[in-house]
Amino acid sequence: MTKHVAVLMGGWASERPVSLRSGEACTKALESVGYRVTKVDVGRDIAAQLAALKPDVAFNALHGPGGEDGTIQGVLEVLRIPYTHSGVLASALAMQKDLAKTIMAAAGVPVPAGRVVSRFEAAKAHVLPAPYVLKPVSEGSSFGVFIIKEGRSHPPQELVSPEWTYGDMMLAETFVDGRELTCAVMGDRALGVTEIKPVSEAFYGYDAKYAKGGSIHVLPAQIKENIYQRIQELAVVAHRALGCRGVSRTDFRYDDRPGGTGELVVLEVNTQPGMTETSLVPELAAHAGLSFGELVRWMVEDASCDR
Numbered sequence: 001m002t003k004h005v006a007v008l009m010g011g012w013a014s015e016r017p018v019s020l021r022s023g024e025a026c027t028k029a030l031e032s033v034g035y036r037v038t039k040v041d042v043g044r045d046i047a048a049q050l051a052a053l054k055p056d057v058a059f060n061a062l063h064g065p066g067g068e069d070g071t072i073q074g075v076l077e078v079l080r081i082p083y084t085h086s087g088v089l090a091s092a093l094a095m096q097k098d099l100a101k102t103i104m105a106a107a108g109v110p111v112p113a114g115r116v117v118s119r120f121e122a123a124k125a126h127v128l129p130a131p132y133v134l135k136p137v138s139e140g141s142s143f144g145v146f147i148i149k150e151g152r153s154h155p156p157q158e159l160v161s162p163e164w165t166y167g168d169m170m171l172a173e174t175f176v177d178g179r180e181l182t183c184a185v186m187g188d189r190a191l192g193v194t195e196i197k198p199v200s201e202a203f204y205g206y207d208a209k210y211a212k213g214g215s216i217h218v219l220p221a222q223i224k225e226n227i228y229q230r231i232q233e234l235a236v237v238a239h240r241a242l243g244c245r246g247v248s249r250t251d252f253r254y255d256d257r258p259g260g261t262g263e264l265v266v267l268e269v270n271t272q273p274g275m276t277e278t279s280l281v282p283e284l285a286a287h288a289g290l291s292f293g294e295l296v297r298w299m300v301e302d303a304s305c306d307r
Contacts, residue, residue, distance in 0.1 A: 006081075007061055144170075
């Protein structure tokens, strides 16, 4: 019997537009490999929607709060609907960047030095020596991220704007210059390593991530073989330390500039990486010999409860 897959997409987070694109792309790919698919634009009535729909599997194409932080995973556990990606605890931990860093560091994963501060404190005066990074402790897609460069006299005042919607707590971290690298983990194996080169932005921000032509992906990354392998190893260690399941993607900075520090650090683990036409994970899977259809089929067949 053909499996009925509900693709969960949309939601109410800042990443809603990206999630809708991920959901559309995954729906097409799932249909192409023979599944019966229903698209579900997730709202606050999602439990009732799913209870009525009774799918065999929920394919989680949500991004950000509500979809990536253990919330929807808890609903699916209560309803006993097998689902893709990480479970309740791993999702919540990975989304809470400060806690994720603590756990990864305990597992031997190098992370940038930093501390948690309120956005009001961060707006009053510099909370670390420049250059440093400020980012919300529990947002995705680079929303609310600032790079504070040397010589900047005042911290960003957007932090105290009435329009601020990214929470009151910020993670301040030492800025690690150099390359932006990423590695996906599928099950228990690392895929390749991609270098991301933003075309116009100073860092891999929202537009660089999701606009067509916003960034150049160099796959495989042109780095020393031992560093390439070390990144793959660390991606698996981070995935396991947080208790991730299915597919995750770990982001790195590597300073191999002439006269640089040589530092390699993990920035974060994404438990719901993007699945759009410009996304990294489908590219990494293709580099490993898996079509988009084969990737989403693997994710559906890997789905379970109690993740």
